[in-house]
Amino acid sequence: MVAMTYDPNAYPRFAVTADLVVFTLRDGELCVLLIRRGVEPYAGKLALPGGFTGPDEDIEAAAYRELQEEVGVGPEDVVLEQLRSYGTPQRDPRMRVVTVAWLALGANLPEPTAGSDAAKALWMPASKVLRRPKQLAFDHAQILRDGLDRARAKLEYSTLATAFCPEEFTVGELREVYEAVWGLQLDPRNFHRKVTGAEGFLIATGERTTRGGGRPAMLYRAGKADDLYPPILRATQ
Amino acid sequence: MVAMTYDPNAYPRFAVTADLVVFTLRDGELCVLLIRRGVEPYAGKLALPGGFTGPDEDIEAAAYRELQEEVGVGPEDVVLEQLRSYGTPQRDPRMRVVTVAWLALGANLPEPTAGSDAAKALWMPASKVLRRPKQLAFDHAQILRDGLDRARAKLEYSTLATAFCPEEFTVGELREVYEAVWGLQLDPRNFHRKVTGAEGFLIATGERTTRGGGRPAMLYRAGKADDLYPPILRATQ
DNA sequence: ACAAAAGTGTTTGTGTTACACCCATGT
């Protein structure tokens, strides 16, 4: 990149794709959107949604576009963050592809039949998929693994968990997010104190709901903070 | 990436580069390796070392190769980890380039005159560079910023700091790493207790040194742990 | 009345901070 002369044909050219690890909660389980491949290579296997970046398209814009085309959701429905890039020479047998992988989190994302390209898309529990990593095409098992690790880690020290919640939610619903992503049971009483005490995490709306049964619960909206202090720790190890 | 037909010419082609944020400590300051550009665009400006990925080269291998060519150090001298990718369409005015940025940390890295390509390379204090971000070419100020943020964050909950230390080091030398990267003064007594108490962080060699002056200090080697528990926290905010 | 979930209070233990103090070397 330094001290090179300009000749567009003198340098190797790669295809650049955007692959998405899209997580949502369904029935208290963390689910990932996968697509059943119809063509070779890896025909019949499952793959992460994704596609090529256009010649004049920002790599982040490509991720949002794929999200719209393959998942049927817009930027306002999800939180998107870059995961990492994967570029082993033989990761796609057809050509040299470098993929930029993205993590997308949303609440109540729709059944994928809505999108046009997404006829063969389905939500699967992430833990179940990772128990049989070989059913995934390309290096997508590794990408999914990395995406899950990232999501789990970020719940601790960021407010990312609210991305899995609707506009207004209860502390109990937020706890279900943590329990689903971490695969752990948390003490409802200590959890309540922690999240309501973390500066900028939750904003009380003043309203209550009984939708979970039991005593009516306060409704909250996500606060402005991005980082959590103090963090919500997973375990004292 | 899904349900596409194979035609190598049907997809946009990008140049893919590896850019490096190489940090080392010099005189107790966190320094980054920069290269003075001799040609347009951005002639005369400073840039991160980096270069094109070869057609059959792994993206990580490209990073290690650039490290060897432009910094003159091999894989055994540094810790390398992927930072993130940058691919705004106009980030390089000559052509469409997606760069995968890497963070490289090492102890006592050499003056860059040794490498052949690196005649115009120099170490500069990272904080000084970021005070005038406009002196950097391309989007390299953003990449450096992200690299510094990552390094600072990882000192808290990983054993990454030992990457800045020689094979054997004292607790005081390790503390200087934290102080240089965070730009803070730490209490030597509490720091000592924390790092010697963190499981798998340090292995005592049984030897002592007086190289820092004062009472002889125990020498340690880096332990096998990657994650720190408990973490070394930056501030109670 | 009872189940269920929300929310508060309390105890106990662990980790952090701030700082007094002693240790072992070089000059």
Next chain:
DNA sequence: ACATGGGTGTAACACAAACACTTTTGT
């Protein structure tokens, strides 16, 4: 003797875990 940095001890405090207990709804 003194300066310098290494290292231990300790009290005050913040936070987390565990759990008893009260509150407010639906059935």
